[in-house]
Amino acid sequence: MISIDIEKKLKAYKGQQVLKIAAQFTVGSITKIYGPSGAGKTTFLKIIAGLIDPEKGKITIGDTLWLDTAANFSLSPQKRKVGFVFQNYALFPNMTVQQHLEYATDDALWIKRLLEIGKLETFTEHKPEYLSGGQQQRLAILRAMAIKPQLLLMDEPFSALDPKMKSEIIPELKLLWGELGTTTLIVSHNPQELEGLAELELYIENQ
Amino acid sequence: MATFFTFDLAMDLTPIWLTLKLASITTLVLLLIGLPLAYWLSKGRSIVKIILEAIITMPLVLPPSVLGFYLLLAFSPQHGIGKWLHEIFNIQFVFSFQGLILASIIYSMPFMIGPIKSALQQLPLSLSQASYTLGKTERQTFIKVLLPNIRSSVLTAVILTFAHTLGEFGVVLMIGGNIPNVTRVASIAVYDSVENMDYHAANVYSLILFSITFIMVISVFVFNKYKAKSPLE
Numbered sequence: 001m002i003s004i005d006i007e008k009k010l011k012a013y014k015g016q017q018v019l020k021i022a023a024q025f026t027v028g029s030i031t032k033i034y035g036p037s038g039a040g041k042t043t044f045l046k047i048i049a050g051l052i053d054p055e056k057g058k059i060t061i062g063d064t065l066w067l068d069t070a071a072n073f074s075l076s077p078q079k080r081k082v083g084f085v086f087q088n089y090a091l092f093p094n095m096t097v098q099q100h101l102e103y104a105t106d107d108a109l110w111i112k113r114l115l116e117i118g119k120l121e122t123f124t125e126h127k128p129e130y131l132s133g134g135q136q137q138r139l140a141i142l143r144a145m146a147i148k149p150q151l152l153l154m155d156e157p158f159s160a161l162d163p164k165m166k167s168e169i170i171p172e173l174k175l176l177w178g179e180l181g182t183t184t185l186i187v188s189h190n191p192q193e194l195e196g197l198a199e200l201e202l203y204i205e206n207q
Numbered sequence: 208m209a210t211f212f213t214f215d216l217a218m219d220l221t222p223i224w225l226t227l228k229l230a231s232i233t234t235l236v237l238l239l240i241g242l243p244l245a246y247w248l249s250k251g252r253s254i255v256k257i258i259l260e261a262i263i264t265m266p267l268v269l270p271p272s273v274l275g276f277y278l279l280l281a282f283s284p285q286h287g288i289g290k291w292l293h294e295i296f297n298i299q300f301v302f303s304f305q306g307l308i309l310a311s312i313i314y315s316m317p318f319m320i321g322p323i324k325s326a327l328q329q330l331p332l333s334l335s336q337a338s339y340t341l342g343k344t345e346r347q348t349f350i351k352v353l354l355p356n357i358r359s360s361v362l363t364a365v366i367l368t369f370a371h372t373l374g375e376f377g378v379v380l381m382i383g384g385n386i387p388n389v390t391r392v393a394s395i396a397v398y399d400s401v402e403n404m405d406y407h408a409a410n411v412y413s414l415i416l417f418s419i420t421f422i423m424v425i426s427v428f429v430f431n432k433y434k435a436k437s438p439l440e
Binding site for chain 1: 331333334336337338339340341342343344351352355356
């Protein structure tokens with residue numbers, strides 16, 4: 001069980017608002033996170049990944065404590081090692097597709113399989129600037145999957161994919177998550193996008 | 208007029224070699240100091256960082272003679288740190304080549320730190336965040352992700368630092384004086400030659416300095432593939 005209880009002040013147009021979330025996710029589940037812009041969906045994912053510290057909170061993953069502000073304890077993002085798909089992809093401009101995946105893992109067979117799933121086998125020597133938006137987004141997903149994460153956090157991961165590509169890649173990813181037992185949290189603006197994929201929902205509202 | 212532009216092979220070129228040696232050592236030392244320092248300064252703000260940045264920037268606005276004067280006082284073998292260094296380690300910075308290196312490092316520091324820090328701040332934060340989530344340390348992230356993506360700025364910083372050190376005059380004169388084969392660098396030699404009415408020597412030194420500097424500035428544009436609008440960006 002993944003247990004999250006956090007509180008974080010957010011800067012908003014009209015003063016401050018508070019992001020306050022208490023939720024539990026079963027291992028291996030897929031959850032859709034949605035809500036209005038500026039509600040703190042991305043911040044929520046970054047807090048879980050250890051990239052942003054909340055004012056108050058506790059995060060436990062099974063028996064492992066990741067965050068406990070009361071005890072002044074926060075596990076580094078390197079040790080949490082969650083898969084993270086950034087909304088802006090955050091691809092490394094200096095690396096080719098192959099180098100992105102090799103930076104994340106030494107497992108050549110795993111890289112080969114990921115490239116097949118993302119349909120990027122013929123683009124291994126391309127740098128991000130020579131990839132289309134959809135290809136870049138797929139690479140961002142593959143890079144996050146390269147570390148075989150127990151927890152995968154995805155911020156608008158399918159927004160640049162065309163419907164055909166989406167319908168091909170999503171079942172493949174679901175298969176992978178099932179194999180690895182990955183718990184997946186997906187932020188999406190499009191409520192229809194994750195139909196049939198997400199089993200759970202979390203609504204984050206402006207507070 | 209014909210002799211004005213002729214190049215005398217028997218002419219003493221030691222000031223040029225000393226200048227190139229000074230610029231090379233200064234640039235190398237500043238690169239080693241500048242990369243981690245610029246990285247640290249680029250991350251967040253604090254009062255300590257603001258004060259340190261102001262100190263690093265001071266040589267840009269301070270008259271070189273003022274900086275040279277204070278360095279001369281600080282490292283004089285008769286007082287304070289200079290006396291201590293001389294007595295304990297037998298190191299003398301005043302009127303020595305080591306002194307020129309120290310002064311050049313301080314004087315040229317903003318030219319190394321500025322472009323690197325600015326380039327690091329312009330990189331999206333998510334690049335390092337993505338690297339951390341892959342389990343990479345800050346050091347690995349800096350070497351494998353950040354540094355390769357600011358290559359052109361590092362090159363600009365290196366060339367500007369080198370070129371700026373070539374042209375130092377005030378600080379160098381104050382702390383190094385004008386000792387032939389030791390501290391008489393090209394800029395001092397130009398001044399000295401003019402003082403002695405030797406315009407031919409002044410012209411040769413000047414022309415060599417001008418050519419080297421011009422080639423270096425041009426190379427910034429070439430290596431940056433015409434991306435930079437100005438070498439100062």
